Amino acid sequence: MVITVSMNPAIDKTVDIPCLQPGGLNRISRVEYDAGGKGINVSKTIRELGGESIAMGFLGGNAGKTIENVLNEKQIRHDFIWVNGETRTNTKVFETNGAVTELNEPGPVITKEQVGALLEKLSGYAAENTLFILAGSIPNSVDKDIYARITRLVHEQGAKVLMDADGELFRNALAAGPDMIKPNRVELEEYAGFDYRASDEELFHIAKKLMEEGVRTAAVSMGKSGAMFVRPGYAVKCPALSVKAHSTVGAGDAMVAALAYAWDQKLGDEETVRLCMAASAGAVTTVGTKPPARELVDSLMEQVIIEKMEDQSL
Ligand SMILES: Nc1ncnc2c1ncn2[C@@H]1O[C@H](COP(=O)(O)OP(=O)(O)OP(=O)(O)O)[C@@H](O)[C@H]1O
Ligand SMILES: [Mg+2]
Known part of the structure; x- marks a missing residue:
């Protein structure tokens, strides 16, 4: 549950x-x-x-x-x-x-x-x-x-x-x-005290360090650059799916939802990663924070490319 x-x-x-007229009467059209x-x-x-x-x-x-x-x-x-x-x-x-x-x-x-x-x-x-x-x-x-x-x-x-x-x-x-976290790039950089844009290797390094704090799964989202998934014995990177962006607000929430759903359904690592990438990309195609339709997520899952990170020493 x-x-x-x-x-x-x-x-x-x-x-x-x-x-918008500050200090005046504004009529709302919708x-x-x-x-x-x-x-x-x-x-x-x-x-x-x-x-x-x-x-x-x-x-x-x-x-x-x-x-x-x-x-x-x-x-x-x-x-x-x-x-x-x-x-x-x-x-x-x-x-x-x-x-x-x-x-x-x-x-x-x-x-x-x-x-x-x-x-x-x-x-x-x-x-x-x-x-x-x-x-x-x-x-x-x-x-x-x-x-x-x-x-x-x-x-x-x-x-x-x-x-x-x-x-x-x-x-x-x-x-x-x-047990699980889903920071975005900026949140992780801030946490680690970086005042510049971290490289993928640096983000991976911070994520690995977090495993020492007890975290078992770190999904690091990087907006249109995709995401990184790190857990003991498993570290992969996925480029973002190519979709028509409407609103990126809530894309991270969709990834959190996918991670939770995958945990509840006991999905394996690869299927979890596919679902996270597909649900978050799907969320980008919808207005505001509206969730993506399941059919769209299913079709996007097939397009996910999973690249192993060089260093698997976890
Ligand atoms: N332009 C985009 N095209 C395709 N996928 C995207 C795009 N932007 C975001 N995504 C997907 O959504 C995921 C989460 O995005 P992001 O890193 O912006 O999350 P976030 O900053 O936590 O968002 P929020 O907190 O607003 O929900 C990314 O890892 C990626 O898979
Ligand atoms: Mg977020």
């Missing part, structure tokens, strides 16, 4: 305005709402791939209800802690000239008691066949070591953790030894 943890979910609101946040996006993609997950975390107010409705419609199981205040609505204003203005809400304040209640709930699901996905940012009111705490807690019951976060959250969570 896969569980996605959304500490800070959001409704993504997209509005079109011909030309508006669209979607349930978002990394955890929710991962749950949606797992569903599209044909798998199951339970979406957990915090929800509040009418925006929270809307997210719950979307999950119900898509037949995604969920078990959230309800909090006072309103789940975030993040607005993206698109102008005809291509300019995008973002307006992000702060989201509800989460108390220590509510964090405690979430930990207890998560712990109730933790077992050897459970994978927890800790992805995305957290509310300001929550301590930056929360992913490390969850990792330690669920590890006690034999559960696994897939972590996709950046900065301090990433660094702190690593100390608790997550």
